[in-house]
Amino acid sequence: MYVCLCKGITDKDIKEVVEQHGVGNLRELKQHLPVGQECGNCTKVAQNIIDKTIIDESLFKEVS
Numbered sequence: 001m002y003v004c005l006c007k008g009i010t011d012k013d014i015k016e017v018v019e020q021h022g023v024g025n026l027r028e029l030k031q032h033l034p035v036g037q038e039c040g041n042c043t044k045v046a047q048n049i050i051d052k053t054i055i056d057e058s059l060f061k062e063v064s
Contacts, residue, residue, distance in 0.1 A: 003045050006038035011049050018053040025050065 001011045017023050017032045026047050029035055036043040 003049065004033075004035050004038075004042040006042075007034045009033055009035050009042070009046075014046055014049045015053045018050055019057065023050060024054060 003009050003011050003014060013033060014029065014035070017029060021028075021032060023029050023032065026036065026043055029046060029050060030037075035046050
């Protein structure tokens with residue numbers, strides 16, 4: 001699903017950056033992807049994807 005139509009960024013792009021770089025907020029995401037640079041309508045959805053990805057990852061981490 002496209003999250004940022006202005007820059008062609010998808011939810012998969014955001015999830016990948018969160019998983020690979022440990023991104024935890026929109027400011028950190030902007031260091032890797034040009035999200036929110038044009039109209040800004042995507043920022044809330046992008047933050048929701050970051051939050052959901054972090055929660056999903058923490059639920060599936062193996063407990064030692």
